[in-house]
Amino acid sequence: QNNVTMQTLLSIGNSFPEITNITINNGNNIDLTPNGTIQLNVYIIARDYNGEGDISSMRSEFFDSAVSSYGGSDDNNNHYANSSCSINTAYGDSTEINATCIFNLQYYANNATWNATIFVNDTNGASSINSKTGVINTLLALGLPNSIDYGLVNATAVSNETAANVTNFGNVIFNLTLSGYGRTPGDNNSMNCTLGTTQNISIDYEKYNLTATNTSTMTLSQFESKYANLSSTTVTKTFDLNYRQNDTGPYFDDTNSTYWRIYVPLGVAGNCTGNIVFGAVKGTGT
Numbered sequence: 368q369n370n371v372t373m374q375t376l377l378s379i380g381n382s383f384p385e386i387t388n389i390t391i392n393n394g395n396n397i398d399l400t401p402n403g404t405i406q407l408n409v410y411i412i413a414r415d416y417n418g419e420g421d422i423s424s425m426r427s428e429f430f431d432s433a434v435s436s437y438g439g440s441d442d443n444n445n446h447y448a449n450s451s452c453s454i455n456t457a458y459g460d461s462t463e464i465n466a467t468c469i470f471n472l473q474y475y476a477n478n479a480t481w482n483a484t485i486f487v488n489d490t491n492g493a494s495s496i497n498s499k500t501g502v503i504n505t506l507l508a509l510g511l512p513n514s515i516d517y518g519l520v521n522a523t524a525v526s527n528e529t530a531a532n533v534t535n536f537g538n539v540i541f542n543l544t545l546s547g548y549g550r551t552p553g554d555n556n557s558m559n560c561t562l563g564t565t566q567n568i569s570i571d572y573e574k575y576n577l578t579a580t581n582t583s584t585m586t587l588s589q590f591e592s593k594y595a596n597l598s599s600t601t602v603t604k605t606f607d608l609n610y611r612q613n614d615t616g617p618y619f620d621d622t623n624s625t626y627w628r629i630y631v632p633l634g635v636a637g638n639c640t641g642n643i644v645f646g647a648v649k650g651t652g653t
Contacts, residue, residue: 372484373480376406376491376561379603381417381421381489381491382384382415382416382417382493383415383489383493383494383495383560384413384414384415384421384487384488384493384494384495385410385413385414385415385495386412386414386485386487386495386496386497386603387414387493388410388411388412389409389410389411389483389485389497389498389499390409390410390411390499391407391409391483391500391501392407392408392409393408393463396501396502396503396504397472397481397501397502397503397504398504398506399472399473399474399476399504399506399537400442400474400500401474401508401510401537402474402508402510402536402617403451403474404471404472404473404474404523405471405472406469406470406471406472407429407469407470407471407472407646408467408468408469409424409427409429409467409468409469409470409483409485410465410466410467411427411452411465411466411467411468411485411487411645412458412459412463412464412465412466412589413425413463413464413465413466413487414459414462414463414464415464415489415637416461417462418461418462418487419456419459419461419462419463419464420490421457421489421490421491422454422464422487422488422489423488423489423490423641423650424451424454424487424488425452425454425466425468425485425486425487425488426448426449426450426451426468426485426486427448427449427452427468427470427483427484427485427486427574428446428447428448428483428484429446429447429448429449429468429470429481429482429483429527430445430446430447430480430481430482430484431444431445431446431477431480431481431482431547432479432482432500433477433479433480434477434479434480437482437484437498441613442614443473443475443476443546444475444476444477444611444612445476445477445479446613447470447472447476449469449470452466452467452468452469452485452515453466453467453469453578454466460488462572467571468485468646469481472503473611474506474508474536474537474538475535475538475610475611475612475621475630476503476504476538477503477538478503478504478538478539479502480500480501480502481497481500481501481502481503481505482498482499482500483499483501484496484497484498484499485497485498488507493532500642503538504537505522505537505539505649506537506538506539506542507537507539507647507648507649508535508536508537508647509533509534509535509536509537509541509646509647510533510534510535510536510643511531511532511533511534511645512517512532512628514609515529515531515627515643516529517529517627517628517629520629520631520651521586521592521631522631522632522633522636523631523632523633524630524634525552525584525585525589525590525628525630525631526580526628526630526631527584527628528580528581528582528626528627528628529626529627529628530580530616530624530625531604531609531624531625531627532618532622532623532624532625532628533608533622533623533624533625533645534617534621534622535609535610535621535622535647537574537610537647538610539610539649540607540609540610540641540646540649541606541608541647541649541653542554542603542604542606542607542608542626542647542648542649542650543577543603543604543606543608543645543646543648544601544602544603544643544644544645544646544647544648545572545575545597545598545601545604545643545645545646546597546598546599546600546601546602546644547573547597547598547599547641547642547643547644548570548599548641548642548644549567549568549570549640549641549642552599552644553599554567554568554599555569556568556569556570556598557570557572557573557597557629557641558573558629558635558640558641559569559639559640559641560636560638560639561635561636561637561638561639562635562637563634563635563636563637564634564638564647565632565634565635566634566635567635568630568631568632568635568641569631569632570591570596570597570598571587571596571597571598572629572630572631573596573597573627573628573629573630573641573643574590574591574595574625574627574628574629574630575594575595575597575625575626576593576594576598576625577593577595577604577605577606577625577626578618579626580624580626581593581594581595581626587630590628590630594628597643601644601646603648603650606623608621608622608623609621614634618650627643
């Protein structure tokens with residue numbers, strides 16, 4: 368014979384595990400919760416042709432790929448790790464498993480494109496790695512005290528200065544929007560009072576300073592020269608308040624003060640209440 372065919376034989380001892388699918392947040396962009404955490408689920412499907420029982424462990428890292436990387440240090444702004452993802456062998460056929468890697472994301476995790484990198488290992492030390500990207504959306508949110516209390520102020524006097532601290536409870540730098548009203552939005556009043564001939568304090572008599580504190584006693588003209596008028600119309604003011612970077616605790620690099628006073632004109636008496644509307648916005652302030 369001119370040609371002879373010889374059969375070849377091979378037995379494969381160990382196959383490497385394979386990651387066949389990664390799903391982040393059910394395929395949706397990720398929305399964070401103001402001043403809180405959310406649970407992010409990353410679902411993985413993997414296969415090992417030596418049998419599903421050969422897959423011994425799975426771990427994952429989720430990181431902002433612009434500023435961190437696989438193997439980087441954990442940081443609530445840009446890097447999270449889960450070294451013990453749960454494995455479910457009931458999924459699929461005898462070679463398949465699915466797994467869930469959970470991350471508790473803080474509200475100040477970067478608004479960016481993030482990378483979920485999965486590492487799977489088998490009982491013989493063979494491993495595979497795979498990754499997929501997802502997006503954390505912008506979160507604009509702010510925190511404030513419940514009220515500003517000017518205390519007891521005589522008619523025709525300017526109140527003492529009162530500070531209201533603004534805290535960034537989101538994940539982007541923001542400017543402030545400000546407006547005010549007495550009883551109803553757009554009424555051109557800052558407060559409504561229980562007694563007096565007019566019972567309203569004009570919106571122009573409540574004023575703020577976003578950059579400097581002035582604790583000295585002031586006349587009306589001094590007050591008007593050092594503070595800006597509150598308005599019934601919403602205005603955007605430059606504030607550039609950074610979001611939290613300090614994992615130890617809030618109110619360090621994410622908080623700034625605003626300073627407020629009010630002038631009490633003739634014609635009002637009793638007890639007065641009003642409303643200041645604070646908002647957070649990206650973009651240019653004035």
